[in-house]
Amino acid sequence: MTGWEKFADSFFNARVAMEYAPKILEGLGLTIVLAACIIAAGLVAGLVLAVIRAMGVRPLNWLIIFVVDLFRALPPLVIIVLLFFGLPAAGLSLSGFAAAWLALSLVLMAFAEEIFWAGISAVPRGQWEASRSLGVPFLVTFVLVILPQAIRMVIPPLVNRTIAITKGTALASVVAVPEILGAAQAGVSFSFNPTPLTLGAIAYLLLFLPVVIFGRWVETRFAWKR
Amino acid sequence: MQGFLDAFFNVEILAEAWPILLAGLLQTLLLSALVVPLGLIGGLILALLSTAKTRWIRWPLMAWVDTFRALPPLVLLIFIYAGLPFAGFEVSAFTAVAIGFFLNTGAYYGEVMRAGIESVPAGQMEAARSLGLSRAKAMRLVVLPQAFRNVLPDLISNTLEVVKLTSIAAVVALPELLFQARQAQSVTYNATPIVAAAIAYFILLWPLVRLLSTLENRKIARG
Numbered sequence: 001m002t003g004w005e006k007f008a009d010s011f012f013n014a015r016v017a018m019e020y021a022p023k024i025l026e027g028l029g030l031t032i033v034l035a036a037c038i039i040a041a042g043l044v045a046g047l048v049l050a051v052i053r054a055m056g057v058r059p060l061n062w063l064i065i066f067v068v069d070l071f072r073a074l075p076p077l078v079i080i081v082l083l084f085f086g087l088p089a090a091g092l093s094l095s096g097f098a099a100a101w102l103a104l105s106l107v108l109m110a111f112a113e114e115i116f117w118a119g120i121s122a123v124p125r126g127q128w129e130a131s132r133s134l135g136v137p138f139l140v141t142f143v144l145v146i147l148p149q150a151i152r153m154v155i156p157p158l159v160n161r162t163i164a165i166t167k168g169t170a171l172a173s174v175v176a177v178p179e180i181l182g183a184a185q186a187g188v189s190f191s192f193n194p195t196p197l198t199l200g201a202i203a204y205l206l207l208f209l210p211v212v213i214f215g216r217w218v219e220t221r222f223a224w225k226r
Numbered sequence: 227m228q229g230f231l232d233a234f235f236n237v238e239i240l241a242e243a244w245p246i247l248l249a250g251l252l253q254t255l256l257l258s259a260l261v262v263p264l265g266l267i268g269g270l271i272l273a274l275l276s277t278a279k280t281r282w283i284r285w286p287l288m289a290w291v292d293t294f295r296a297l298p299p300l301v302l303l304i305f306i307y308a309g310l311p312f313a314g315f316e317v318s319a320f321t322a323v324a325i326g327f328f329l330n331t332g333a334y335y336g337e338v339m340r341a342g343i344e345s346v347p348a349g350q351m352e353a354a355r356s357l358g359l360s361r362a363k364a365m366r367l368v369v370l371p372q373a374f375r376n377v378l379p380d381l382i383s384n385t386l387e388v389v390k391l392t393s394i395a396a397v398v399a400l401p402e403l404l405f406q407a408r409q410a411q412s413v414t415y416n417a418t419p420i421v422a423a424a425i426a427y428f429i430l431l432w433p434l435v436r437l438l439s440t441l442e443n444r445k446i447a448r449g
Contacts (some may be wrong), residue, residue, distance in 0.1 A: 010312040061389070069439075073431040075390035078395075078404055078424050085408070086417035089233035118442060164387075170298035174397055181301050194309040201297060201305055208296035216292075 046112025434444025
C-alpha cells in the first residue's frame with residue numbers, strides 16, 4: 001500500500017464509516033438535544049438574574065455578582081467533573097447528561113447575566129424617566145421599554161457566547177454521554193480505526209459551521225452603533 | 227453537616243493530596259505559559275494575513291478560521307491525540323495539546339486581532355506610509371499598538387478562556403490540575419481534591435474576571 005492508500009484506509013475507511021455512521025448520527029441527535037436544553041435554561045436563568053440585579057437590592061446583587069464570577073472563573077470541565085464525581089458523596093447522583101446540562105447551563109447563565117446586565121445599564125436613563133413620567137408603572141416600563149432595547153443591543157455578544165458554550169457539549173463525552181464525540185471514541189476503540197473520529201469531526205462541522213457563519217452575520221447585522 | 231464537610235472539605239484528605247495538587251497546579255501554569263503565547267503568535271499571523279488585498283488569501287483564511295472555531299477544542303485534541311498515531315505520527319499528550327491549542331486558540335486570537343486592526347482608521351496607515359515608513363514598519367509601529375489597545379478587553383477575555391481550557395488536557399492524561407485532582411479523588415474515594423482544584427482555579431482566575439468586568443463596565447459608561 002502506498003502512503004496515501006494507507007492514510008485513506010485509516011481515516012476514510014468506507015466499511016468502518018458505514019458501520020458507525022448510525023451511531024454518530026444518534027450522537028448528533030443527542031448533541032442537539034443537550035445543546036437546546038443548555039441554551040433554554042442558561043439564557044432564561046441569565047435573564048432572570050439580570051432582571052433581579054436591575055432591582056438594585058444590595059446584598060442580593062453581591063450574591064449574584066459572586067455566583068456570576070464563580071461560573072466565569074471555573075473551567076466547564078471542572079464543574080462537570082465536580083457535579084458528576086463529587087455530588088454522589090453528598091448522596092446525590094446525577095446522570096452524565098444531567099451533570100453536563102447543569103454545568104454548562106450554569107456557565108451560560110453567568111455569561112448571559114453579564115451580557116444582559118451590560119445591555120440594561122446601557123439603556124439611557126432618560127428612557128426610564130420619560131416612561132415613568134408618562135405614568136407607566138415600574139415593572140411595565142422595565143418589560144416594555146428597557147428590556148427590548150437592552151436585548152437588541154446585546155444580541156451579537158450573546159449569540160457568540162452562546163455558540164462558544166454550546167460547543168462545550170463535547171465535554172459531556174468525559175462523563176460517558178454518547179454524544180457525537182463519545183460515540184466516535186467508542187467507535188474508534190471497537191474498530192481500531194480512526195474513521196469514526198473523522199465522521200465525528202465532520203458531524204461537528206456540519207452542525208457548527210453554519211452556526212459560526214450565522215454568528216458572523218449577526219455581528220454585522222446588529223453591530224453596536226457607535 | 228459533619229458528613230458534608232468530611233465528603234467535600236476534608237482536611238486530612240487535603241493534607242494527603244496537597245503535593246499532587248500542587249504539581250498539577252504548576253503543570254497548569256506551565257501549560258498556560260506555553261499555549262497563550264503560541265495562540266497569540268498564531269493569531270497574529272492570521273490577522274496580518276487577513277489584511278491582504280487579494281481574496282485568494284482572504285477566503286481560504288476565513289475558511290481556516292471558521293473551521294477551527296466550529297470544531298470543539300476537545301474534538302480537535304482527541305483527533306490529534308488518538309487519530310494521528312494511525313497515520314504514523316506518535317504524539318505525546320503535551321505535543322497534542324500544543325498543536326490543538328495552536329490551531330484553536332490561534333483562530334480565536336486571530337479574529338480578535340483582525341477586529342483590532344480593522345478598528346484603526348485607514349488614515350493612520352496612509353499617514354505613516356506617506357511619512358516614508360515601509361508597510362511592515364507602519365504596521366508594527368503605528369497600526370498594531372493602537373489595534374492591541376482597542377481590543378485589549380477581548381484579548382484578556384480570550385486569554386481567560388484559554389487558561390480555563392487547559393483543563394481539557396486532563397482527558398489525554400496530561401497531569402495538570404484537574405487530572406491530578408481526579409487521580410487523588412479516585413485513590414481517596416473523597417471529593418475534597420476536586421473541590422480544592424476548583425478553589426485553586428477560582429483563586430487563580432477571579433482577579434482576571436474582576437478586571438474584565440471593570441473594563442466592560444467602563445466601555446458601557448463611555449457609551
